[in-house]
Amino acid sequence: xxxxxxxxxxxxAILLLAAGSAPAQQAVDTEKELEKYRQMMSDPMSNxxxxxxxxxxxLWTQKRGARNASLETCDLGMGPGKLEGAFARLPRYxxxxxxVMDLEQRLKHCMETIQGLDTADILRRRFGAPxxxxxxxxLVAFIANxxxxxxxxxxxxxxxxxxxxxxxxxxxxRRSDFMDFSCATCHGEEGKRIRLQPLPQLNKPxxxxxxxxxxxxxYRVSQSxxxxxxxxxxxxxxxxxxxxxxxxxxxxxxxxxxLVKTAEGGEIQVPSxxx
Amino acid sequence: xxxxxxxxxVVLAAQVPALSPAVAQVGAPPDPAALERVTKAMWPKRPxxxxxxxxxxxxxxxxxxxxxxxxxAEFERVRAREAATIRFPADGNVLxxxxxxxxxxxxxxxxxxxxxxxxxxxxxxxxxxxxLAELSYGTLGPPLVGYGKLRNYAPEEARAAYAKIYNSMATxxxxxxxxxxxxxxxxxxxxxxxxxxxxxxxxxxxx
Numbered sequence: 172x173x174x175x176x177x178x179x180x181x182x183x184a185i186l187l188l189a190a191g192s193a194p195a196q197q198a199v200d201t202e203k204e205l206e207k208y209r210q211m212m213s214d215p216m217s218n219x220x221x222x223x224x225x226x227x228x229x230l231w232t233q234k235r236g237a238r239n240a241s242l243e244t245c246d247l248g249m250g251p252g253k254l255e256g257a258f259a260r261l262p263r264y265x266x267x268x269x270x271v272m273d274l275e276q277r278l279k280h281c282m283e284t285i286q287g288l289d290t291a292d293i294l295r296r297r298f299g300a301p302x303x304x305x306x307x308x309x310l311v312a313f314i315a316n317x318x319x320x321x322x323x324x325x326x327x328x329x330x331x332x333x334x335x336x337x338x339x340x341x342x343x344x345r346r347s348d349f350m351d352f353s354c355a356t357c358h359g360e361e362g363k364r365i366r367l368q369p370l371p372q373l374n375k376p377x378x379x380x381x382x383x384x385x386x387x388x389x390y391r392v393s394q395s396x397x398x399x400x401x402x403x404x405x406x407x408x409x410x411x412x413x414x415x416x417x418x419x420x421x422x423x424x425x426x427x428x429x430l431v432k433t434a435e436g437g438e439i440q441v442p443s444x445x446x
Numbered sequence: 447x448x449x450x451x452x453x454x455x456v457v458l459a460a461q462v463p464a465l466s467p468a469v470a471q472v473g474a475p476p477d478p479a480a481l482e483r484v485t486k487a488m489w490p491k492r493p494x495x496x497x498x499x500x501x502x503x504x505x506x507x508x509x510x511x512x513x514x515x516x517x518x519a520e521f522e523r524v525r526a527r528e529a530a531t532i533r534f535p536a537d538g539n540v541l542x543x544x545x546x547x548x549x550x551x552x553x554x555x556x557x558x559x560x561x562x563x564x565x566x567x568x569x570x571x572x573x574x575x576x577x578l579a580e581l582s583y584g585t586l587g588p589p590l591v592g593y594g595k596l597r598n599y600a601p602e603e604a605r606a607a608y609a610k611i612y613n614s615m616a617t618x619x620x621x622x623x624x625x626x627x628x629x630x631x632x633x634x635x636x637x638x639x640x641x642x643x644x645x646x647x648x649x650x651x652x653x
Contacts, residue, residue, distance in 0.1 A: 327472055337476035338484050344513050345485070346506045349499055349557050349631055350624040351615075353510065357586065365572050365584040414489045414496065415559045422488035432472075 220312055220390035220442030223397040227313025230306055236286030245281035247274065247314065258318035259439055262428045264329035271335040273424045274314060275307050275401050297418050298405075299396045311399045312388050315441045323384065323435050325428065332428065335421075339429025342422055343374060349412035354426070356411075373430060381437025384430055389443040397442055400427050493559055500629060505615060514620035524619035531628045532612045540608035540641045547643030548650070550636055551576060557631060566631050568611075568640055573623075576643070577650035586622060594645035595652040604645045611637045 215221045231242050247257035248265065262273040268280060282288040299305035327333050346353040357365060358373040371379035388399045404423050408416045416423060485502075492501070500506075505524050508516060516524060534540065553567025571580060573587035597603035610617050612627030626632040632640070643649050 333472060333474075334476060334480065336472060337474060338481055340473075341476050341481050341510070342485070345510045346620075347502045347510075349629050351506060351509075351629075352624070355513070356622055363584070363586050365586065366582045368584075370586075409558045409560060412557045413559075414491070414493050416488050417490065420484075420488045422484045425484060 218390055218442060218444050219395075220388070220397045220444060221316075223309045223312035223388075223390075223442065224316045225313075226304070227309035227311070230310055231313060236282065236288035238285065238287040240286045242278070242281055242285065242310075245278070245285055247277055254314055254317040256318055256321050258315040259321045259323050260325060262332075262335065262424050262431065263325065264331050269331075271329075271331050271421075271424060271428065273401070273419075273427050274311055275399065276419045276424060278307065278310055278314075279419060294418065298398075298402055301395075305396075307401075308388070308397050308399060312397050312442050315388050315439070318439045319441055321439055323381075323431050323437055323439065325432050325435060327432065335425040335428050336432055338422070339425035339427070342426050343429055347413060352411040354407065373433060376433055376435065380430065380434040384434035385437040385439045386441065386443035386445070388441055389445045391445055393446055400430075495563060498630070505619070509620040512620075514622075516619055521619050525616060528613050528619065528625070528628070529616035531625075532609050532616055533627070533634075534605070534608065535634055535638060540604050540638055541645060542635060542638030542640075542642045544639065544642040544646035544649040546636075547639035547641070548577070550632070550640055551643055552580070565633075565636075568626065568632055568636065570640070578653075579650060590644060590651065593651055594647070594649070597645075599645055599647060604641055607644050608637060608641045611640055 215224075234241050244251045246252075246265075246267075247254065248260055248263050249255070249257045258274060261277070262271050264271050265277065265280075272280065279290050279293070282290050282293060293306050296303050296305050297307050299308050325332070327336055343354040344359075346356070353359075355374055357363070357370050361372045361379075363370045363372075371383045373380050373383065384400075387403060388397055390397045401418060401423060404426060405416060405418070489501075492499070505528060508520055508524055512520070550568040551570035554569035554572055555561065556564050556566030570576060570590075571583045573584045575583040575585075575589035575591055576593075578591060593607070594604070606617075610623075611632070613625045614621040614623035615625055624631060627634070627637055644651055646652070
């Protein structure tokens with residue numbers, strides 16, 4: 172524990188130093204240091220995201236709610252309690268609710284139906300912050316980690332999955348609000364960047380989409396939190412100057428399904444660590 | 447002829463959902479009513495103070511639907527509609543203070559749902575190279591290095607630049623660039639200052 176904390180502090184110091192030099196060199200240096208940082212953090216003993224994995228595991232087995240039940244019988248699509256590979260096949264259609272769900276929507280459903288848990292507090296803590304631990308971020312880190320080394324596979328075999336994909340694709344190109352932006356504005360071409368930040372192309376199958384989607388959830392150094400795709404898309408829309416999109420809304424799931432389909436075949440390695 | 451052709455296209459497009467109600471194959475467009483329902487549920491209410499902001503106008507709808515590649519008739523219709531929105535400063539002077547413009551060009555803050563009301567930055571460097579000394583620039587838009595100098599500081603070119611900042615889609619329908627004046631994202635003074643940043647001979651953009 173001591174070593175881990177020491178490493179986090181040292182690496183933060185390296186990043187601060189890199190940020191102090193001239194901009195061009197700074198970009199190169201920062202990228203080099205970030206790469207070193209990523210390597211140092213890529214082992215489970217030092218990536219803080221694995222703290223979320225551990226907490227998520229405890230939450231999965233903990234008896235809670237009006238029924239004093241754990242989540243261990245929750246069916247994430249592979250059968251009750253089956254976690255291996257579940258994340259690699261989400262979002263997907265669930266017959267019991269006649270709906271396409273992502274992992275967080277499904278977890279909320281299981282908390283309410285299996286545990287009888289009042290999810291108002293879970294939703295209030297949907298995004299972790301200093302002094303506020305997110306059960307959702309912990310559970311997603313734990314469950315997604317059970318698909319590490321596997322590949323995304325969303326065959327869209329159900330008509331509702333195809334409908335969600337089509338809606339997700341339309342949302343990707345939907346320009347709106349204060350700045351006329353759509354997802355495609357930044358992620359519709361190859362090799363572009365915003366300031367010095369490279370922008371992955373996400374509207375075409377390929378390495379960009381695979382690397383991006385295969386690395387969420389991720390520990391975000393700039394936020395000191397492990398974040399899920401729900402948070403990433405929330406933050407994208409924030410920067411696009413739309414109103415706040417509703418957490419666990421059908422649209423976020425549709426967009427996620429579109430992105431996962433685009434990233435199909437990409438290998439999952441999570442939780443990763445990012446800027 | 448062109449109008450007729452476009453009308454035929456619209457009729458065809460309108461029939462697509464009827465032909466494939468359950469989205470028969472990957473790549474088919476969604477049922478417009480389903481998309482509408484989903485976006486309404488995703489953004490059910492306008493934040494306080496956003497009442498005057500545009501949510502989704504006709505031009506955004508056209509650019510979304512055609513993925514920014516408008517058929518000719520629609521292209522002309524959008525261009526005319528957007529051109530009609532541009533308001534030049536009352537005294538005709540489009541040039542403000544280039545130093546203030548430089549500051550706005552570098553400022554990407556403001557306008558998000560986590561921001562308090564503030565003077566929004568223009569964030570030009572997110573997408574454009576401008577002053578060669580500023581190395582942290584994006585590549586989504588064309589470089590603007592030497593912008594005024596390359597145009598011989600011609601007053602009509604400065605006016606065109608002001609118009610482009612005000613409403614980029616009056617020049618290029620479905621341009622990637624936000625319509626800063628049309629949306630009220632930037633004030634008239636800010637747009638004058640930014641035009642000066644591009645056109646003042648003393649501006650580092652022209653050095």
